[in-house]
Amino acid sequence: MFETLKCWYRNRQQQQPSRPRARIILSVEWLEKRQLLSGDQYLWNPGNVNKLASNPANWEKFVNGNWVQQGANGTLPGQGGQSPYDIVDLYGDHSQSDITWDKSFTFSKLVSGFGYTGTEYIENLSTTLDVTGKADGTAVGADGFGGNPGLLNVEFEYTSDILQIDGNSNIAVFSFKPEGSSRGTVLIDGGTTNICTGTLSQNSVLNGTIKIQGLAAIEDKG
Secondary structure (H helix, E strand, C coil): CHHHHHHHHHHHHHHCCCCCHHHHHHHHHHHHHHHHCCCCEEEECCCCCCCECCCHHHEEEEECCEEEECCCCCCCCCCCCCHHHCEEEEECCCCCCCEEECCCEEECEEEEECCCCCCEEECCCCCEEEECCCCCCEEEEECCHHHCCCEEEEEECCCCCEEEECCEEEECEEEEEECCCCCCEEEECCCEEEECCCCCHHHCEECCEEEECCCCEEEECC
16 A cells, blocks of 8 residues: 555656746745835924824825825834835925934834934833844935935934834934933944044034944944
């Protein structure tokens, strides 16, 4: 009986057509490339209710070639199905409003441009803003997008609050400082972060902790 089953299995294998493995690998590569392009893009443009990042109504979303203001039931950066590839834009020509990151977020890219000078508050205990750089390798861009450098101005409420940068970044003007007496951490965990890349770099302020891990690097271009 056992020998009969082995013969049946061998015959079954011989009858099955060969599978194009190379085609399967190409399909996986195509899917990965497709994923890189499928993240959402969000623009900070809050109303008068609050300045909380957790409020979907404070975000515009790029849909079919247009920026669309979201309502209370909209989505948030880094919260959807393709969240690792989402992009967040802070554009001064749309809004100079401060933003309060009142919960942990993970998304691909944070762009501060068109002269944005608002303050980003990282609040609540153990809140992490993790910028991965997965979409195009760049995590933070604050180097003059739109012809006018945006300020990366971050204030931390607790020592356990973290701004984590996992990809290449260009930061012309920055301010990292505590909101009160607690110093948060800027954690550079991947890629190369270039600081002081613009003529306004003398205005940068560091009153906190910068940690560099693994193969990450930080370079002073001033």
